[in-house]
Amino acid sequence: MKISLKELANKFNLKYIGDENHEVSGVATLTKANTHQLSFLANSKYKSQLKQTKAGIVILSDKDKGEYAGNCLISENPYVDFAKVATLFQNTKPNFKGIHTTAIIAQSAKIGKNVCIGPYCVVGENSEIAQDSHLEAHVTIGNNCKIGSNCQIKANVVISCDCKIGNRVIIHPGAIIGADGFGLARDKDKWIKVPQLGAVQIGDDCEIGANTTIDRGTLDDTILEQDVRLDNQIQIAHNVHIGAHTVMAGCSAVAGSAKIGKNCFIGGGVGILGHLQVCDNVTLQSMALVTHSIRKAGSYSSITPLQKTEDWRKNAVRFKHLDKLARKLQKLEKRNNDNRQQNKN
Structure with a gap:
């Protein structure tokens, strides 16, 4: 599909700068995108890539818009809005329609409208699959299961x-x-x-x-x-x-x-x-x-950070003695406190 800068702005309630008629048909990273693809900038450490990118449209924040001279969509959260836009180019349609002839469907099962069931699937007794759900090849649904609408259940x-x-x-x-x-x-x-x-x-x-x-x-x-x-x-x-x-x-x-x-x-x-x-x-x-x-x-957090092996081995040995060291420290602290108390008296 192709969609223009203005259409994207209207669909996702974003402001835009640039040629409102410019169209894109896919998405890519700033370094790999071409003029027919959309990209985004969510991390400022990649800001330098804005000068070299060939992307047709870039989603970026208001604070970064001055760094880019091309077509852009202004977003409060560029990564989230990129995720939303990217779904337009995602192919989630099954490569088949209806119920494949090799699928085994129990007579008591209830299959909703527009459900696609792929090769060699099995659907058990009294199970229900709601409308617009897709089962890819070799999916097994046991007895008495309920699958909601618009589900995507992948192979195996x-x-x-x-x-x-x-x-x-x-x-x-x-x-x-x-x-x-x-x-x-x-x-x-x-x-x-x-x-x-x-x-x-x-x-x-x-x-x-x-x-x-x-x-x-x-x-x-x-x-x-x-x-x-x-x-x-x-x-x-x-x-x-x-x-x-x-x-x-x-x-x-x-x-x-x-x-x-x-x-x-x-x-x-x-x-x-x-x-x-x-x-x-x-x-x-x-x-x-x-x-x-x-x-x-x-x-x-709970794990020891990465160290050189020789340092880790030394510390691993020391870990075994931590309890003894803690007990010695407690005794020293107690003795020190007792001495202070005696000096006060």
């Missing part, structure tokens, strides 16, 4: 029985929703599997990354509230509850029955132990290990 996704998916949810390839949680009971010298009888509920506007696993609850459901965004290869264990608008980066893991609040930012590789609570508006820096509940909003 598995949604096990009794799970509920909200509207406008995107689930990327290979994700598993509703696998059994890791529930085991010790019976003397052997393990007994604990049946996982709950399900998974995913709210509206969530996005689940590729090869991410969300386990079903043991009794109650595992829950993601609306607009939760999970990156690739994340593990969400049984009975976890994640609050609205929380974002988690790749390879993080949340153990069973943990509760994460709203508007949290969780970095890559973070681990959260089971049965803990993380309050709203918490940021966990990459590779942090959460071993106790967090009840105050803020940013938290």
